[in-house]
Amino acid sequence: MTSQEIWVYAEKHLGIIQPVTYQLITKANAIANGKKVIVILFEATDNNLEDSIKEYGPDEIVVVKDDRLKDAADSEIAFLMAELANRRQPNSILFGATVVGRSIAPRLQAKLNTGLTSDCLNLSFDGELLVQTKPSYGDNIMCEIICPDHRPQMASVRPNTFVATKVSDKSVIVTEITDLPFKVADRIKVMEETPLLSKSDSIANAERVIALGRGAVDDKVIAMAEELARKLGSKIGVTRPLTDHPKFSGDDQIGQSGNTIAPKLLINLGIHGAVQYTTGIEHAELVISVDKDPEAPIFKHSDYSYVGDSADFLKGFLKVVQ
Template sequence: MSSQEIWVYAEKHVGIIQPVTYQLITKAKEIAGDKKVVVILFEATDKKLEENIKEYGPDEIIVVKDDRLKDAADSEIASLMAELASERQPNSILFGATVVGRSIAPRLQAKLNTGLTSDCLNLAFEGELLVQTKPSYGDNIMCEIICPNHRPQMASVRPNTFEAKKVTDPSVVVTEVTNLTFKEAVRIKIIEETPLLSKSDSIANADRVIALGRGAVDDKVLALAEELARKLGAKIGVTRPLTDHPKFSGDDQIGQSGNTISPKVLINLGIHGAVQYTTGIGNAELVISVNKDSEAPIFNYSDYSYIGDSAEFLEGFLKVVQ
């Protein structure tokens, strides 16, 4: 019998709790009803990251402390979490749909013999049942997925899908756990964790984004876009067709089947504006779009529009920011 707990895995990178954790806490509190929101944090004994998490007001933070967690492999985290879940029997477990979340969550799912819905865009409860909404069929429809026969119910959610909200004077219970069995992954050794040169570890967390579409794929535009990105401290993202380009991958994709972004500034180059893309940019603060087609739907989502060639726009922009 599962308990009335919704777990949120606290993801961290180079000692910093990632924003998706706070976003998931806020959403879990919104849909919890009479259920408890519990954050699961794995950290070395000299860390106190739970103090940052308290600001978002979960009911409880379970802190697993062990010096070996400083460089723990994802499989080791999954084993510890499976042992903890077997003891407390949570109703649901939520992860960020990040590189880390996509690695730990399926490992944990296999150990617990339950279901996992990846890349969700919404979550809700119908009684004890977690309704998990995600895009399907080439992102053309939204489907609702449930796991009625197994617990815990598991889901991963794309960063920036939900808004994180701090709680004034939260009363949070912190429970420290030290008696779990650390199952060492003998074939894996973490040599070093190095932060990326960009201020954000992924496009999902970037404050400034330059997005490229089919109409901005030639070498000249790419070179100019990279130069502008360096000057602005921006990340470069792409629409789905450009994930096949040698310079990009699925990690760079923006939209329903990629990343949901919320930058302060977004510059769209050569992007027509299909719904698969615009779904991922709804939280951008300032949107500038460039397209040769004056009827391109992307202009309906833009604060400033430039009808013309992307290369010409970039050359002019670069002169301004010299």
């Protein structure tokens, strides 16, 4: 029988719980309506990451400890989650729509023979049904997806879609699991781990972002933007048309069909401001935008605006930050 549990997979990077985990806990708390919010954490025996998770107020943290989890492959994590899910029969399981989440979630889906909706922008419950909202048809409409016949219901959510909120007055149960079988992925060996040069593992977690649109596709502009990014410690993101450029890919895209970002500083260069893009920057703190068109919609979403050429703006900015 399915339990009344909403699971959140605790994603970590270089020993740090990723912000999307806290965002999902906050959303799960908001929609639980009597269901229990359970965080599933896999860690080595010498780690103690559950303390930071407690601050966001889940009902329970299930900690699976094993020294082999230090360098565990995604397939090994999926196997452990499937074993745990078969024991506890959760109603729903939530992942971040990150590189890690997009690797583990479909593996788990296949093992549990259930459904998975990826890249959701909203979640709600209709009784026992998890209503999963995501863009479709080239981002032109929002569709609601349900999984009425199979459990658990599974969804991944883009980072920064929800705002994380700490909870100060909630008692959190910590349950440690040490008896799960471990299926070793013999074909995979971790030879070396190289930390990323940036503190953020993706554009979704970056504190500073320089975004390029059609008006900044010139090679000289891109080169200056890269130089500014190095000086500011920024990530470079792009609108959908620039994902075809040799230097960029879908991982760099901002917007409905890309990443939702929440940097402290966002500089938009040559971006007109279609709704498909602005949906992805709603949580940015300080927004500076550059466009030749004084009526460009992007200026309505900006704290500071510069009407003019992106190359001229970058030349002046680079002089300031020398």
